[in-house]
Amino acid sequence: MHPAPSIILFTVLSGLGFGLMIFLGLGMPSPTGLSAFIWFAIAYILAVGGIISSTFHLGNPKNILKSFSQWRTSWLSREGCLAVATLLVMGVYGAALVFLNMRIPLLGYVGSALALATVYGTSMIYAQLKTVPRWNHPTTSVMFIAYAVSGGALLAGQVSLAVWFLPAAALLQLFIFLTADGRFGAAGSTIASATQLGNIGSVRQFEPPHTGSNYLMKEMIHVVGRKHALKLQIISVVLLFTPVLLLLLPFSHALALVAVLAHVAGVIVARWLFFAQAEHVVGLYYDKR
Known part of the structure; x- marks a missing residue:
């Protein structure tokens, strides 16, 4: 699939924002006044x-x-509706903290649940697609949630939780890198099944369907070299593990900033590969598989 920068930014930034809201709603941290305004401004x-x-x-x-x-x-x-509901509920919850110096626990818990549901809704946009076997797997939703929770814990300063969530997300991403390549073949889609001509013999493409490019080829077919993909996978995993090591060192704001930047960079690289390595079955029609 074509790794559009706008969609990569959408999934990465919104995941971090809603991840931070999960912890703010749980009172982790529970700021008030100007401090609360800054925390919620970052999340929004x-x-x-x-x-x-x-x-x-x-x-x-x-x-x-x-x-x-x-x-x-x-x-x-559904994801859009959940996102709006989350922003409205967390807006009221945050306003009470900012202007009334009062935390409303029930409202916060509802907001946290909605934020988590929003991330799940985002993941299901991709996980439901049977035409993209690499995405059509339970690990897709788990991965989105793991990034939101680990990134949210890191941004919220919940170090005791982040040191567990961050390596768990990194290990999950490593597992996906190691296992996802075989899903297209396991799905059983071939040019023979795509054309329904397999019953009369071996099927191969004689000529391209047309001489020029089109929307499907631009959006649904993207080829990344195996060598380049491996390098990017290594970079992503190293970046995802880096914050864990930094959090184990004596705390400083500079190290905390580097940890956040390393995590975000690792997620961006992994998300680029998430799209670039995804193979849509329409590629069979154009002999691009």
Whole structure:
């Protein structure tokens, strides 16, 4: 799949923002006044900024409002509805902390649950796609949630939790790198099954379907060299483990900043590979598998 920068930023930034909201809703930390305003501003900038970046990938931005009406059948619509609900609930919860110096636990718990559900909704946009076997697997949702929780714990300063969540997310990503390559073959899709001509003999493409490129080839077919993919996988895993080592050192704001930047960079590299290595079955039609 084409690794569009807008979608990479959307999934990475919104995951961090909603991940931070999970911990703010749980009272971890539980700031008030100006401090609370700063914490919630960071969470909203990440979450809303990520959502806004995703609109740059839309062919027609006017369809944004229409997407909310398809929640019965579309995970994209469900994710949008959950995101709005989370932002509204956490807005009220944060306003009470900022202006009234009062924490409303029940509201915070509801907001945390909605933030977690939003991340799950984002993951299901991809995990539901049977046409992309690499994504159509339970580890896709677990990975999105692991990044949100580990990144949220790191941003929230919950070191005692982050030192467990961060390596767990890194190990999960390593497991996915090692196992995901075989999912397309395991799904059983071939050019013979795609054309339904396998019953009459061996199937191969004689000529391309057309001479020029088109939308499907641009968006659904992206080839990344195995050698380059391996280098990026190593870089991603190293970056994802780096914050764990930094958190074990005596605390300093400089080290904390480097830990956050290393984590974000690792997630961005992994997310680029998440899209670039995903193979859509439409590639069989164009003999690009």
